[in-house]
Amino acid sequence: MTPDKNGITERLLVYTIFVSLYVQSVGKGAVFVYKVGYTIKKGGFMQIALRWRSLALQYLVVLLTMMSLASCGGATKNMAIAIPAINTHEDKSAQTDVSSLPRSIAVLPFINRTDEDAAFEVVRRTIFNHFASKNYRSLHWKDVDRRLKAADLYATDKLDAAKVGDLASTLGVDGLLYGEITHYDKHFFVLYGQVAVGVRLRLIDRNGKEIWSGEDIVRTHAGGISTTPIGLIMNVISAAYHTRDINLFRAADELGREMMPNIPEPARLKGALPPQIKQVVHDGIGRVLHYGDTLAVAMEGEPGKRGFVRIDGFKTIDLVEEQPGFYTAKYNIAPGDNIDGAAVVGVLSDDSGIQNEWICPIGLLAIDNKAPEAPSGIHSQTVQHGLKLNWDIAEEQDVVAYEVMVSDHAQGPFAKLAGSKDNHYTDSSAKSFANRYYRIVAIDHAGNRGESSTVSGGVLADARLASAMELPETLPAVIEGIAVLRSGRKYNLSGDSSLPATSILLIEPGVIINAGSSGSLKVFGELQSFGSKENPIRINGGKQALVLSSEHPVKLQGVIVDGAAIAITVTAGAPEIMDSTLMNNRYSAMEISGVSRPLISGSRLEGATSGGVLIMGKAQPRFKRTSFKEMKPFHIQSMSPYRIDARGNSWYPAPSASTIMGDVDYFGGTGATR
Known part of the structure; x- marks a missing residue:
């Protein structure tokens, strides 16, 4: 048969055979057509044979696609298709007396001469298996690798440069089997996979004499699902190993079977194989x-x-x-x-x-039932977005993750907060001054969980709290440096205590200051208080309990001043007074003067006998979401030339010309009338 110019006759013939045999028997048709080409090749019609085999492979891809779509995830024995490997083989053997052949051989790591990065160690191990069937004493490839690494000869460049005699002495063998990956390509389509692998092998004795060399390229084709005991396991490990790696193993196995019979070996003793x-x-x-x-x-x-x-x-x-x-x-x-x-x-x-x-x-096989050690060096620190937990990196190399658990109580119960692959985690849900307890557990790649390590910590509203100097129970006349009043402590303010412009005072939640009848804290520096509705800062009594005369940041958060003559006096700066309560004032709740610009928001001013808020000089206070209650004889009296913004507040009794005096805009509040 002579193919026509366009190969139409050949294509129609092959396609007809495929369709016919597919109807009769799905898998057998492909193998038959492939083997037709193989038979013609052996009969001498090389050109036709090669073209037929190429066409058969093209239609095989189509066939396998049809099969995979038709199966919809199911598989039967008839779906498994295996096609004979195509290979080219060439070897040469020196005329060697078998009695002079080496007795012990080491199969060296194969050198990759291709541009591909694949699991070529599979090829070496498979060739080793086949070579082990020869009548040599083969050094286990794991022992080969261990000895090469100990001698610093495992790297490709060092292995290439090493002398044969030196390698043989290092490995304690009489001969070496060198291997090179010379060719590799791959094609995958649905259930169909094709891999071509080429190797060059050389058997050298310890004196450098080449005993045998061979070169081969094998192309394997595989598709479908196998149901043999071997095939079932191969199906399972295909999920862990990529299909190309499985086909690489199959190609390596075919290489071993093709090349091993040609390698000379010492004579065997008579008897059964x-x-x-x-x-x-x-x-x-x-x-x-x-x-x-x-x-x-x-x-x-x-x-x-x-x-x-x-x-x-x-x-x-x-x-x-x-x-x-x-x-x-x-x-x-x-x-x-x-x-x-x-x-x-x-x-x-x-x-x-x-x-x-x-x-x-x-x-190789790995079984791990040993739990990792508990994390060490665990500590916490306040960062911008929460509380950061840090711990030492585990000494075990197989730790792959850490589990972070949290509780509000030292004894638990603990709930999983997050997982982390790193030796740190930031709890963005942590709140200032709310102490939490954390447990850290290391987890290895087998899923083993170690013992936990526990640490407690809370977010610091200000990083300076960690190093600030705690003041004594009786506040000094002058507060210097960065000082702190600690949560839950009681302090006495019996007279004047001054905070200079160069100093900083930090007040934690839950602090109680007893100011008596004459105590006064005069602020010229920075003041930061961190009270809350649940855990306020309390100042009991005082003459002028707080005098704010600072151009530095001043923030009063969650402060209750109860029973002072004048709760807060502002003479300078722009302090923020938030979520605070000024109550039972013997005279006024606030006196604001100078050119100060305080903001009073979310607060409560209740009870005064000489007026609620007195505004003097050129002060420009602002009041937002603040309640004024039972301020006698007035809520606000302003003598400032500027209009005072008091919109959006609540008043009891309702504001009027007799309770709001001066240029004050109080429209829009509860109980307010225009």
């Missing part, structure tokens, strides 16, 4: 197991033998031949099981005790 093993897999790949998990292991090999798996440094598990040639086992992880990166080795033994071993090349 060890049982053949094809594959060993386990479903612990890509995850860390712990108590409650189940490990599934499967081995494919010669039927009718005794099979078991050996987990290095851990234990041996017997396998059961579930189907002819398929050996399986499941192991329930116990609380005390702990291993880190152990190889899973399948062993097949015949009746005479001759054994063969095969290491699962895809991944």
